[in-house]
Amino acid sequence: MFKKILLAEDFQDTNKGIVDALENRFQIENIQEELYCDKAFNRFKVAHAQGEPYDLLITDLSFKESHVERRLTSGKELIQAVRSIDPDIKIIVNSMIDNPIEINPLFTEFKINGYVCKGRNSLNELIMAMEEVRQNRTFVSPQINLNSANNVIEMDKYDIMILKDLADGLTKKEISKRLKKNKISPNSESTIDKKISRLFDEFGAKNTHHLIAKLIKQGRI
Amino acid sequence: MFKKILLAEDFQDTNKGIVDALENRFQIENIQEELYCDKAFNRFKVAHAQGEPYDLLITDLSFKESHVERRLTSGKELIQAVRSIDPDIKIIVNSMIDNPIEINPLFTEFKINGYVCKGRNSLNELIMAMEEVRQNRTFVSPQINLNSANNVIEMDKYDIMILKDLADGLTKKEISKRLKKNKISPNSESTIDKKISRLFDEFGAKNTHHLIAKLIKQGRI
């Protein structure tokens, strides 16, 4: 089993629960817990530089803000930073997010090895994940259906930019002006109109209020 | 210290962290953990009926859905059910919510005794909360400023109902019709117009898109 584990999780109770479980279950020699991404990354760097690298990172995705100034503010950033230094370290994400759209890129872009969704069985799942990952397999909590991410309507950055502007209270005329000023094309009011209308159909929205409300609730804009 | 504690928390890792901490810190004789509100409530009822009631309930607010059919689906409902049977049991809420607007009513309406906000120090805070509550005082995590809830713009149920309708894509005309059908007054298109316009000013919103976006992001609708 893994010998040297780094745990990044900002909730004290969750953190303790995981540490206790792993120590009881696996008799891990060396498990280091951190409440901040930055501190976790520092530990990782030092260990790597000293030739005694961690062989597993377990990390949450969202970390609370705090009075401490932070450079890395999310698990995603931590993973990216860690991966840029060590392409081989195994990474398991332990988070409450259950949206395949957000989880999928973690595997494809950041090459994580396992995803455990916090819930009523997540400690057991974390242990399963560790066993799978140890044998160079991936693990995803069974309640997550990554395939459903394929059914999802695609929106490109342009669409999202316009929707954010709308949510910020700009009219289509104002958005058109802004795009022209910033030399972003296409930028006619008519095209913006069409883009939004297409999204109405795709998301089953009755009007702009409805569309914006849906997308914000889904965490897409 | 408390002798008989009931813990309702659906995340396995958090649950375990709390149980371990309390057992180490206080040598509680009897701490019962549950992952579901319904199961927690059943335990509570049985204990109460047998004349051996719990003297502290620690509960989360949000519980994940599951395949198991659930009657109580949130910590709020659990608290309400418990309070209706036992007005004396001490209740400490342990949740990640940090919005005073949502926390305040728990004290005023449901007479909870303590509120711990999940975070980097929340196990320690939970222990402090237990000591305070034990002495019939209340406890709130220091980072929560309940006073700031007073500065907040008030919206009554009527306002929120209309805003939710708008977010669901209804036009003002449709909302007016619906109110008339349900014999809710006032219900003229004009009054609805005025209500929304007032909220534009209060929330600094440029138009309805903007207002809805702001309020959903704030978790108010």
Add this chain to the structure above:
DNA sequence: AAATCCCTTACGGAAATCTGTAAGGGATTC
């Protein structure tokens, strides 16, 4: 080269939003 497809843009009309004015009614104040 012609046909086709897709994207951008313009335009127009119906509906909805936004804003201001004004009238009526109930409650409170003087």
Add this chain to the structure above:
DNA sequence: GAATCCCTTACAGATTTCCGTAAGGGATTT
């Protein structure tokens, strides 16, 4: 009782949204 305040409602005009039609241009297909 008169004056005042606040809430509800009606109405009207300017702006914006929504949706359909249509023209032009670039890329691909036939």
